[in-house]
Amino acid sequence: SFTSVQGYTLHEILGKGSFGQVFKATKNNKVYAIKMIDKPLIRKKNLQKYVNNEVKVMRELKNQNTVRLYEAFEDKDILYLVMEYCNQGTLFNYILKNKPEETECVRIFVQILKGFIEIHEKHILHRDLKPSNIFIKDGVFKIADFGLAKPKALGSSYCGTSYFMAPEILQKKLHDYKVDLWSMGVILFFMIFREYPFKNSAKLLDEIQQKTNPYFDPYKCLKHPKNTQCSPNLLELFKRIFVIDPTKRISFKELYDTDLFSGYFSA
Numbered sequence: 399s400f401t402s403v404q405g406y407t408l409h410e411i412l413g414k415g416s417f418g419q420v421f422k423a424t425k426n427n428k429v430y431a432i433k434m435i436d437k438p439l440i441r442k443k444n445l446q447k448y449v450n451n452e453v454k455v456m457r458e459l460k461n462q463n464t465v466r467l468y469e470a471f472e473d474k475d476i477l478y479l480v481m482e483y484c485n486q487g488t489l490f491n492y493i494l495k496n497k498p499e500e501t502e503c504v505r506i507f508v509q510i511l512k513g514f515i516e517i518h519e520k521h522i523l524h525r526d527l528k529p530s531n532i533f534i535k536d537g538v539f540k541i542a543d544f545g546l547a548k549p550k551a552l553g554s555s556y557c558g559t560s561y562f563m564a565p566e567i568l569q570k571k572l573h574d575y576k577v578d579l580w581s582m583g584v585i586l587f588f589m590i591f592r593e594y595p596f597k598n599s600a601k602l603l604d605e606i607q608q609k610t611n612p613y614f615d616p617y618k619c620l621k622h623p624k625n626t627q628c629s630p631n632l633l634e635l636f637k638r639i640f641v642i643d644p645t646k647r648i649s650f651k652e653l654y655d656t657d658l659f660s661g662y663f664s665a
């Protein structure tokens with residue numbers, strides 16, 4: 399019902415979230431994505447804290463591989479987040495459409511990994527990392543959706559099923575940076591095989607509870623007939639990421655220092 403706000407001209411809708419809509423917008427010949435969040439709905443659901451967090455976190459992040467927030471303003475009923483416009487959709491759609499080969503999957507993985515350098519410098523956990531929350535702009539992959547805007551992100555009261563959630567979140571334990579690393583592993587697995595390593599969270603929890611040793615067997619999911627083609631390098635990587643005990647899981651630091659990826663980049 400309106401076509402402009404604070405100098406931004408609004409164009410077509412790009413997508414819908416749980417608490418509002420995202421529009422393409424222009425100002426001074428530059429293109430943006432503006433997320434409009436329904437304030438009364440946020441108040442009704444008592445989620446102010448998550449929305450404030452989304453703004454606070456996004457403001458701090460300024461690297462190539464995270465979606466930039468340029469400004470945020472509000473009127474009586476709407477909070478506007480003016481973001482970098484990502485013109486090539488989500489990683490989820492990209493995977494299904496392009497079926498990337500292992501080399502490309504690893505290169506995308508490394509881009510996302512780079513985004514995490516600054517995220518960790520600023521002491522942020524994402525906790526909702528999945529292909530539909532990674533956007534693409536001119537071939538660059540960018541981490542998005544920092545809201546923790548859903549109760550599941552609390553860790554103590556997660557709801558729904560997520561194929562990407564670390565076991566310590568599913569078990570409602572205290573968690574740290576390692577939860578995002580687990581999700582990264584699931585994302586890489588999903589990119590390569592286009593299926594999930596752990597079919598559902600209930601089953602994953604059962605498996606954890608039945609195990610006496612803290613290491614989950616990642617090879618089990620790789621023995622599936624569809625999942626035979628995967629380099630030894632990546633098998634090794636999955637083995638080091640899908641470790642139930644987060645203290646024994648590979649760290650981001652170790653991942654940055656590993657030479658597992660060097661063969662995927664030409665000199």
Ligand code: ATP
Pocket residue numbers: 412413414415416417420431433465481482483484485487488530531533543545547
């Ligand atoms: P919620 O905020 O409740 O988690 P959501 O995750 O679906 O909902 P967003 O991911 O923030 O909400 O946005 C909804 C959709 O709008 C996205 O899936 C995407 O298609 C589009 N969109 C959001 N931000 C951008 C952006 N910066 N550039 C291009 N498209 C975007």
Ligand code: MG
Pocket residue numbers: 530531543
């Ligand atoms: Mg999202």
Ligand code: MG
Pocket residue numbers: 415543544545547
């Ligand atoms: Mg969101």
